[in-house]
Amino acid sequence: MVFSIAFAPDLSTENQSNMKVPLSRKNALAYHAEGRPGKIEVVPTKPHQSQYDLSLAYSPGVAEPCLEIKANPEDVYKYTAKGNLVAVISNGTAVLGLGDIGPEAGKPVMEGKGLLFKIYADIDVFDIEINDKTIEGVISTVKAIAPTFGGINLEDIKAPECFEIEDRLKEALDIPVMHDDQHGTAIITSAGLLNALLINGKKIDEIKVVVNGAGASAVSCSRLYLSLGVKPENLVMVDSKGVLNRSRTDLNPVKQKFVTDRNINTLSEAMVGADMFLGLSVAGAVKPEMLLSMNDHPIVFALANPTPEIAYDLAVATRNDLIIGTGRSDFPNQVNNVLGFPYIFRGALDVRATAINEEMKLAAAHALADLAKQPVPEEVNIAYQVTNLKFGTDYIIPKPSDPRLITHIAPAVAKAAMETGVARKPIENWDTYRDELNKRLGLSNPLIRQIKARAMKNPKRVVFAEAENYKILKAAEIVVDDGIAIPILLGNKEIILDLIKTHDLELEGVEIIDPKSPEEKERRELFASQFYEKRKRRGVNYAAAQDMMTHRNYFGPSMVENGFADAMISGLTSSYPATIRPALRIIGKRKGANIVSGMYIMLTKKGPFFFADTTVNMNPNVDQLVEITLQTANAVRQFNVEPRIAMLSYSNFGSVEGNIPILVRNAVEKLHKEHPDLIVDGDMQANFALNNELLRENFPFSKLADGPANTLIFPYLTAGNIAYKLMQEMGGAEAIGPILMGLNKAIHVLQMGSSVSEIVNMVTIAVIDSQGITNKVSG
Numbered sequence: 001m002v003f004s005i006a007f008a009p010d011l012s013t014e015n016q017s018n019m020k021v022p023l024s025r026k027n028a029l030a031y032h033a034e035g036r037p038g039k040i041e042v043v044p045t046k047p048h049q050s051q052y053d054l055s056l057a058y059s060p061g062v063a064e065p066c067l068e069i070k071a072n073p074e075d076v077y078k079y080t081a082k083g084n085l086v087a088v089i090s091n092g093t094a095v096l097g098l099g100d101i102g103p104e105a106g107k108p109v110m111e112g113k114g115l116l117f118k119i120y121a122d123i124d125v126f127d128i129e130i131n132d133k134t135i136e137g138v139i140s141t142v143k144a145i146a147p148t149f150g151g152i153n154l155e156d157i158k159a160p161e162c163f164e165i166e167d168r169l170k171e172a173l174d175i176p177v178m179h180d181d182q183h184g185t186a187i188i189t190s191a192g193l194l195n196a197l198l199i200n201g202k203k204i205d206e207i208k209v210v211v212n213g214a215g216a217s218a219v220s221c222s223r224l225y226l227s228l229g230v231k232p233e234n235l236v237m238v239d240s241k242g243v244l245n246r247s248r249t250d251l252n253p254v255k256q257k258f259v260t261d262r263n264i265n266t267l268s269e270a271m272v273g274a275d276m277f278l279g280l281s282v283a284g285a286v287k288p289e290m291l292l293s294m295n296d297h298p299i300v301f302a303l304a305n306p307t308p309e310i311a312y313d314l315a316v317a318t319r320n321d322l323i324i325g326t327g328r329s330d331f332p333n334q335v336n337n338v339l340g341f342p343y344i345f346r347g348a349l350d351v352r353a354t355a356i357n358e359e360m361k362l363a364a365a366h367a368l369a370d371l372a373k374q375p376v377p378e379e380v381n382i383a384y385q386v387t388n389l390k391f392g393t394d395y396i397i398p399k400p401s402d403p404r405l406i407t408h409i410a411p412a413v414a415k416a417a418m419e420t421g422v423a424r425k426p427i428e429n430w431d432t433y434r435d436e437l438n439k440r441l442g443l444s445n446p447l448i449r450q451i452k453a454r455a456m457k458n459p460k461r462v463v464f465a466e467a468e469n470y471k472i473l474k475a476a477e478i479v480v481d482d483g484i485a486i487p488i489l490l491g492n493k494e495i496i497l498d499l500i501k502t503h504d505l506e507l508e509g510v511e512i513i514d515p516k517s518p519e520e521k522e523r524r525e526l527f528a529s530q531f532y533e534k535r536k537r538r539g540v541n542y543a544a545a546q547d548m549m550t551h552r553n554y555f556g557p558s559m560v561e562n563g564f565a566d567a568m569i570s571g572l573t574s575s576y577p578a579t580i581r582p583a584l585r586i587i588g589k590r591k592g593a594n595i596v597s598g599m600y601i602m603l604t605k606k607g608p609f610f611f612a613d614t615t616v617n618m619n620p621n622v623d624q625l626v627e628i629t630l631q632t633a634n635a636v637r638q639f640n641v642e643p644r645i646a647m648l649s650y651s652n653f654g655s656v657e658g659n660i661p662i663l664v665r666n667a668v669e670k671l672h673k674e675h676p677d678l679i680v681d682g683d684m685q686a687n688f689a690l691n692n693e694l695l696r697e698n699f700p701f702s703k704l705a706d707g708p709a710n711t712l713i714f715p716y717l718t719a720g721n722i723a724y725k726l727m728q729e730m731g732g733a734e735a736i737g738p739i740l741m742g743l744n745k746a747i748h749v750l751q752m753g754s755s756v757s758e759i760v761n762m763v764t765i766a767v768i769d770s771q772g773i774t775n776k777v778s779g
Contacts, residue, residue, distance in 0.1 A: 032108060039111045040118075040125070045081075077150075077352065081124060086151040086345055088113045088127045091138055094158035094181070094216075097305065103129035106156055113155055113180075121342035121406060122440035123349065125153075135161050139168055146173050150349050153341065154179040159216040160254050176348040176356045182220035184337030187344070187361050188397060189278060189301050189325075190224050191368035192333060195396035196323045200297035202275060204229040208295070210270045212309065213280030214239035214255055221278055222258060224365070227358060236260050236270045240281075243270055268293075275299065283307035288318040300324045303335055323393045332394035339398060340364055343406055347413030350433070351423035356413075363416035367409045371398045375481050378474060378756030379403070387470060388503040406441060407434045439605070447601070447608045448736075448761060451639055455484045455767040460746075462766055465556040465570035467491040467512070470499055472572060475759035477505045484760070485767050488513060488565055490552045515555035524549045527558035535585060553579055557586040560745045567746035567766035572754055576615065580740070583747040593742040595620075597628045599635055600724045600737035610636050610643070610711040611727075614720040615738040615749075625667040626674075629713050631741040633678060636711055638772050646689030646709035647682025648719070653699055654683070660715045679703050686712065686723075736761045739769075746770040 032038065047053045055061050065079035077083040092106035093099075107129050114125030126148075130141050138161075142152060152175065154166055166179040197204055209230055211218050214237050222235055237244045237258040242265050244251060244258050251259065264270050271277065271290040276299040279285060286302065286309040294300075300315060302308035305327040312331040315324050325333030344364050348356050376389040380402050389395050398405060411430060417423040427433045435449075462479075466472050467489035473496070476487040489496055489512045500507050513520065524546065531554070532545040540548075548554040553574065559565040571579040580596075589596060598615030601608055612632040617624055629645060636643040647668050651661035664683035671680050681703040688695045689709040696705045714720030727733040736758070738749055746769035748762050 038108075039115050040127075076147075082148065083150045083349060083352065084122075085124045085126065085149050086117060086153050086349075087142075087145065087149045088117070088125050088153045088155050089130065089138075089142055090128075090154070090156040091130045091133055092156065093133055093161075095156045100133075100158065103131050110155060113153070116338050117153075117342050117345070120338060120400075120441075121346040121410070123342060123345055133161075135164055135168075138165050139172075142169055143172055146175060149175065150352075151176040151345050152178075153345065154181075156181065157216075159219070160252050162216045163219070163254055170355060174354045176345060176353050178341070178344065178356045179216065179220075180337060180341045182216040183224075183356075183361055184340045185217045185280070185303065185335060186220040186224040187340045187365045188335045188337065188368065189221055189303075190228055190362075190365035191339075191372070192301065192325050192335065192397045193225065193276065193299065194228070194365065194369040195372055195391070196276075196299045199323060199393060199396070200299070202297070205231055207234065207275035208273060209235045209276045209278065210267070210274045211235065211237045211258075211278045211280070212267055212285055213237075213278075214244065214258070215280065218278070218280045219254055219258070221280070224358075224361065227362060228365075233261070236262065236264070236274075238267050238270055238281075242266055277301065277309075279303055279309035281309060283309065286310040286315075288314065291315060291318045291322070294319075294322075297321045297323070301326075301335060303327045323396065325397065329400075333397050334399070335397065336400050338400050339368060339405065340409070343409035344413050346406065346437070347410035348417060350410065350425075351414045351417045351427060352425040353414075353417040354422045354424065357417075357420055357422060359420045360413045360416040360422075363412040364409050367412035368398060368405075371402070371404060371408045372396055374404075375478060377403065378471075381474075388474065388505060390504060403441070406437045410437055447603065447639060447641070448764070451768050452482065452484060452764050454771070455764045456482065458767075458771055459483055459485050460566035460767045460770040461486045461488055461564075462763055462770075463488045463490055463556040463559055463565045463568035463570075464763075465490045465552040465568055466572050466574075468495045468499070469572060470503060471754070471756050471759060473499055473503070473505055473507065474756045475763060476510065477507055478756070478760050479763050480507065480510065482760075485567075485763050487511075488559070490515060490556055493517070513559075515552060516550045520555075523559075523564075524555070526562070527555065530561070531558070531586060548582075551582075553582045554586065557583045557745075557747055560747065561586050566770040567748070569748050569750055569759070569762050569766055571750035572752065572759070575752070576738075576749060579749045580616075580747075583740075583743060587743050587745045587747055589742050590744045593627070593631070595624055595627055596740060596742040597631050598738040598740055599632055600735050601639075601739065602724060602727050603734040603736065604727070604731065608639075608641070608710070609733075610641075611720055611724045612711075612713055612741075613717060614714070614724050616717070616740075618717045620716065622663060622666045622670065625663065625713070625715070626670050627742075629667070629671060629680060630675070630678075632711060632713065633680075635739060635741050638768055641710065643679065643711045644704060644707060644709045645678070645680035645711040645713060646684055646686075646704060647680065647713045647715075648686055648689065649683035649715055650685065651683050652685055652688055653702075664715050682713075736765065739765055744773075746773060 046057060048057060069075045069079060088110045090106050090110055092101055092103040095101050095106040095109055110127035110129060114127050117123040117125045130138055132138055157165060162179050169177045209225060211222050222237060226232060244255055245260050268290055272293045273295055275295045279302040281304055283304050300322055302310050308326045312326055325335050327335055344356060372395060373391045380399050381387060381389055384399060411433060414427055418426050462485040464472050464476055464487050468491040479485040479487060487510050489510060493512050493514050496512050527549045528545040532540060532542045553570055556568045556570060560568050596616055597613040599610055599612040600614050601610055610632060613628045620628060633643040647664045649661045649664045650656060661683045668682045671678060689712060692708040695702055724735055728735045740748055746766045748766045750759060750762055
């Protein structure tokens with residue numbers, strides 16, 4: 001079973017939305033109460049419509065897996081949901097900043113935690129609230145229910161009891177146990193610390209650290225910093241009564257481990273000469289003069305929530321050399337536990353780890369730190385309303401909305417579990433594992449990964465015809481960084497350089513060409529002469545040809561035609577006809593092609609599907625429909641996919657007469673006769689094309705009876721265009737295209753308003769197309 005859940009702006013610091021929407025008491029209560037109360041529900045994962053299904057789900061069929069598990073207890077992971085099920089357990093003694101409010105009052109937080117587990121890592125959760133404040137009571141309860149779960153997440157249990165509870169449960173159980181209040185913040189701030197030290201150039205074994213707060217999170221943070229290399233004598237911990245030093249006689253055994261020999265008593269004294277401050281305490285604890293007393297280039301993590309130990313604006317106004325993080329999403333470097341716990345448990349569950357050990361936590365911290373140094377996906381920039389996040393003082397920790405977190409942290413944790421001997425189910429193929437992680441969140445694009453790998457092996461020169469646009473330049477930066485293509489930027493050089501500087505893009509050395517510049521006069525004349533010769537009997541005089549070559553959509557294709565570039569993309573800011581018409585006039589059709597057609601790749605949870613013609617031919621005749629099919633089949637093969645083609649209609653193999661069914665049947669008959677090895681059939685309705693059982697049961701003679709279609713050919717443009725847009729908007733499919741087929745060179749058109757990731761995808765397609773053309777020419 002799994003939880004069916006929807007994202008909620010939970011009140012915990014682990015999930016502070018970046019939206020500037022005020023959270024009122026009224027809205028928060030209504031959110032939790034309206035409709036089905038709470039935030040999660042259980043839904044079945046197996047068929048249950050018939051009596052037969054129910055007899056398998058329960059008695060008598062359920063007895064069979066019971067007997068298998070009795071014979072081999074490890075089979076519980078094979079036949080039940082245990083392997084993906086985590087218990088979020090609390091006794092309500094330290095809920096958020098609300099304190100000891102009891103188990104019932106803490107339940108909304110535990111449900112929220114379950115929601116975060118699900119949406120970020122596809123982990124199922126039962127939240128369990130225990131009405132017992134004693135150490136022995138909590139431990140005995142958790143031990144008794146542990147067989148149900150693949151992992152235990154302890155939550156909101158007060159210190160110092162939480163330390164003993166976690167330690168003893170880790171010792172007693174053979175499944176992952178983690179108290180996230182302790183370790184989540186430790187892992188995230190450790191990642192931030194590692195990156196901050198890279199920026200300020202300090203060494204971890206030399207820095208002096210002040211930790212203000214002595215609760216569960218502060219203790220765990222301090223322990224992890226020591227594991228990273230901070231020297232014990234350089235760490236000072238402060239609680240509500242002052243510095244933990246030798247004169248204190250009121251310290252419990254946990255605090256005693258962090259006593260300093262220095263003769264200091266107050267936070268103010270501890271801050272003098274410090275290199276790092278970690279605040280897990282109360283608002284306003286740090287004054288400006290304390291910041292000023294710190295060492296050069298200090299690191300400040302002020303994590304009191306919702307108001308930090310020192311306000312962000314005040315801190316940066318006090319010193320301009322600090323690196324600061326808070327628990328808030330409206331300031332840079334948010335320390336948010338959701339960056340850690342979903343992916344740590346994901347990695348631990350996937351190798352069936354017997355524990356979450358120190359090495360696994362350190363691996364998560366290093367993976368987080370590494371991710372922050374990589375180029376940021378555009379969807380993250382958009383979510384946080386910035387143009388170009390990049391590693392630096394204001395970005396040392398990844399953002400919670402970064403879709404790459406699951407594929408960076410979970411594998412790192414899993415690998416550490418394997419290396420330290422706590423993994424019972426080692427991962428054998430890491431690429432396959434990363435694909436599986438993406439599939440869990442509906443992010444899987446193995447086709448894109450494969451074609452990007454192919455593009456990187458032989459990157460081509462691609463003209464970016466609309467380079468006076470931030471999205472185009474950001475996409476260019478990404479393809480350069482990934483090694484997919486060699487961009488050539490077309491447009492006004494001053495405007496392009498200003499955009500690059502404004503958005504701090506790394507495009508040094510990338511060629512910029514202004515078609516209107518005096519430097520390009522010689523090429524303009526060459527291109528104009530060629531175009532005039534091609535079009536002089538089609539209403540184009542030489543002066544008009546010269547003028548056209550000052551426009552990007554004429555100059556760009558001419559560069560490709562003359563070998564100054566290998567491919568071109570355009571269309572982000574211009575209409576489809578304005579982009580494709582110059583390409584057709586300059587580049588022309590491939591040898592043997594009578595038409596140009598358009599295809600979209602639709603990336604779905606069931607894999608990629610190829611739709612054609614979706615953009616060019618309005619009402620193709622039989623011969624044109626055949627050519628569209630053949631062009632599409634060749635294009636699909638370029639992506640190392642064997643095309644299985646359904647020719648669509650409102651009829652199934654002549655079940656209904658009409659112009660469209662006859663058109664499609666005639667095209668299929670010709671394809672069967674002239675291309676007998678091509679897997680193509682029709683006419684057929686779309687549901688039969690995609691539902692193999694339905695097709696085999698009713699039309700077993702079909703060439704597609706042994707497997708569903710992956711390529712759909714539409715009888716006319718209206719149907720194809722509507723279909724791909726419905727899939728995109730209602731079906732949640734990602735559309736890549738339009739991919740032009742039949743042109744002599746690799747010219748591809750962007751959809752108006754394409755996102756940066758869509759532009760990058762189209763550049764990749766253009767490179768693959770150019771590689772294919774080059775191979776055909778050389779062959």
